[in-house]
Amino acid sequence: MMRTLRHLSLWMLLAGTLLAWQSAMARELPDFTELVEEAAPGVVNISTTRMVESRNPFQGFGNEEIPEIFRHFFGDRFPMPPGQAPGRPQERQSLGSGFIISNDGYIMTNAHVVDGADEILVRLNDRRELAAELVGSDERTDVAVLKVDASDLPTLRLGDSDDLRVGEWVAAIGSPFGFDHSVTAGIVSAIDRTLPRDAYVPFIQTDVAINPGNSGGPLFNLDGEVVGINSQIFTRSGGFMGLSFAIPINVAMDVADQLRDGGEVRRGWLGVMIQPVSRDLAESFGMDEPRGALIADIDPEGPAAEGGLQAGDVILAVDGARVHDSSTLPRLIGRTAPGSDVELELMRDGERQTLELTLGDWPDSGSAAAGESRDSQQARLGISVVELDATERERLGIEGGVRIAEVDPTGAAAAAGLQPGDILVSIDHRAVTSASQLVSLVSELPADRAVPVRLYRDGRSLFVALRLAGD
Structure with a gap:
C-alpha cells in the first residue's frame, strides 16, 4: 500500500512538473490575438482584371516544331480552344493583398500585384468593395501605391525596419489563395538579403x-x-518552403512618398561599374578583410568621374554607412536623392581617403545596378563587364572572355540567370574576346529567340539560354 502511494505521489509530482513546464513554455510563446484584432481592419484584399488577346496555342511555331500527332489530324490549320476566337479579348484575374497607409484612401501593395491591370478592386475588412486607381508603381523595388475614394479608413502603424533583429517574432496577414485575412507567424531568418534580380x-x-x-x-x-x-518566396515546388522575403517598410515608404508626390521614383546615380572584393584582391589592396565595392570602370560623363573617383578605388562607406560588399553600394546610392552631396570613404593605393561628390540622376537608359554603361548594346543585354587579365585567362584555359561586373535586375541577362562575377566566354556559339567585341555580338543578336550563352561560374563551365525582347 505504501509503495502504491509513493508511486502515485511520484506520478503526481511528475505531472505537476510537466504542467508547470508547459505553462512556462506557453508564457514564452507570443500571443498574436490582440495584434490581429487591432491590425486586421487595415489589411485589404486586392483583385485585378486585365484583358489579354487570345492566341492559338500553336501560333509562332514552325511546322517542324509542332508535334507530329497534331499535324497528322489538323495539317497546318489548328483550331482555337473551345469558346475562344483569335483576337478576341479574354479576361484574366489575379489576387493579392495590401494595407491602408492613410485614412483618406492610400493603399500600399506590390507592383507585380497590379502590373498590367485594367481594373483594380479593393475589398476592405468590413466587406466593402471599392474601385482603386493606380497612383504609381516602381518595378525595381516592387512597390505600388493605390488610391480609393473613401475617408476615415483604418490605418496601420508603421514601424522602423532598421530596428529588426534576426530571431525576433513576426506575423503576416494576407489573402493566400483568396482566403481573406489569413494569419501566419514565424521569425526573422536574416536581414539585408540580396536577391539576384x-x-x-x-x-x-x-x-x-x-x-x-x-x-x-x-x-x-x-x-x-x-x-x-x-x-516573394523561394520555392522549387511552387508553394511555401520556409523561405519568404519582405521589402523593409523604410524602403517601401521612401518609394511610396515619391510616388504620391510626383508619380515616379528618382534615384541617385554614381556612374561606376563595380565588382566584388575577393580575399586575394583585399590583400593586394592592403585591406585587412574583403569588403567594399571595387570600381572596375567609370562612366567618363558621370558624377564619379567629375568627382575624382578612379578605377581601382574600393568604396568602403557612403556617408558613414558601411559598404559590406558590392551589392550594398547600389542600395546606398539608389536611396539617396539626385543632387545630394555624399561623402565616400575609400581605399586608394593602400591608403584610406575620403572624397565628396554630388550624385547625378539615374539615367532613363541605365543598364547596371550602381554602375551603368551608356552603350546602347550593353544596355540592351543588361550587363556591364570588365576585361580579364592574362593570369585569369591562363588559369581558366581560355583566350578571351569578360567578367560580368554588374547585372541590371530588370534586363535580359538577369532573366537568363547571369550573375555578377560570371565570366562570359561565348554567346550564340561565337567566342567573346573583349568588351568592345561583345558590343558587336550583342548588336547582331536576334530578338525573341533564345540563344545559348556559355560562361564560367565558380570554376565550372555552364550554358544558359538568353532571350532578348524585341526593340
Whole structure:
C-alpha cells in the first residue's frame, strides 16, 4: 500500500512538473490575438482584371516544331480552344493583398500585384468593395501605391525596419489563395538579403508561411507595427518552403512618398561599374578583410568621374554607412536623392581617403545596378563587364572572355540567370574576346529567340539560354 502511494505521489509530482513546464513554455510563446484584432481592419484584399488577346496555342511555331500527332489530324490549320476566337479579348484575374497607409484612401501593395491591370478592386475588412486607381508603381523595388475614394479608413502603424533583429517574432496577414485575412507567424531568418534580380532592396528573410495571394500584405513585429511588405518566396515546388522575403517598410515608404508626390521614383546615380572584393584582391589592396565595392570602370560623363573617383578605388562607406560588399553600394546610392552631396570613404593605393561628390540622376537608359554603361548594346543585354587579365585567362584555359561586373535586375541577362562575377566566354556559339567585341555580338543578336550563352561560374563551365525582347 505504501509503495502504491509513493508511486502515485511520484506520478503526481511528475505531472505537476510537466504542467508547470508547459505553462512556462506557453508564457514564452507570443500571443498574436490582440495584434490581429487591432491590425486586421487595415489589411485589404486586392483583385485585378486585365484583358489579354487570345492566341492559338500553336501560333509562332514552325511546322517542324509542332508535334507530329497534331499535324497528322489538323495539317497546318489548328483550331482555337473551345469558346475562344483569335483576337478576341479574354479576361484574366489575379489576387493579392495590401494595407491602408492613410485614412483618406492610400493603399500600399506590390507592383507585380497590379502590373498590367485594367481594373483594380479593393475589398476592405468590413466587406466593402471599392474601385482603386493606380497612383504609381516602381518595378525595381516592387512597390505600388493605390488610391480609393473613401475617408476615415483604418490605418496601420508603421514601424522602423532598421530596428529588426534576426530571431525576433513576426506575423503576416494576407489573402493566400483568396482566403481573406489569413494569419501566419514565424521569425526573422536574416536581414539585408540580396536577391539576384533585386539590387535595390535589402530584403527581410523570414520563415513566415507566404503563398500566392499574400503578395503585398503587411509583415508585423510584436508591437503590431508594419515592418515589411511580403513580396516573394523561394520555392522549387511552387508553394511555401520556409523561405519568404519582405521589402523593409523604410524602403517601401521612401518609394511610396515619391510616388504620391510626383508619380515616379528618382534615384541617385554614381556612374561606376563595380565588382566584388575577393580575399586575394583585399590583400593586394592592403585591406585587412574583403569588403567594399571595387570600381572596375567609370562612366567618363558621370558624377564619379567629375568627382575624382578612379578605377581601382574600393568604396568602403557612403556617408558613414558601411559598404559590406558590392551589392550594398547600389542600395546606398539608389536611396539617396539626385543632387545630394555624399561623402565616400575609400581605399586608394593602400591608403584610406575620403572624397565628396554630388550624385547625378539615374539615367532613363541605365543598364547596371550602381554602375551603368551608356552603350546602347550593353544596355540592351543588361550587363556591364570588365576585361580579364592574362593570369585569369591562363588559369581558366581560355583566350578571351569578360567578367560580368554588374547585372541590371530588370534586363535580359538577369532573366537568363547571369550573375555578377560570371565570366562570359561565348554567346550564340561565337567566342567573346573583349568588351568592345561583345558590343558587336550583342548588336547582331536576334530578338525573341533564345540563344545559348556559355560562361564560367565558380570554376565550372555552364550554358544558359538568353532571350532578348524585341526593340
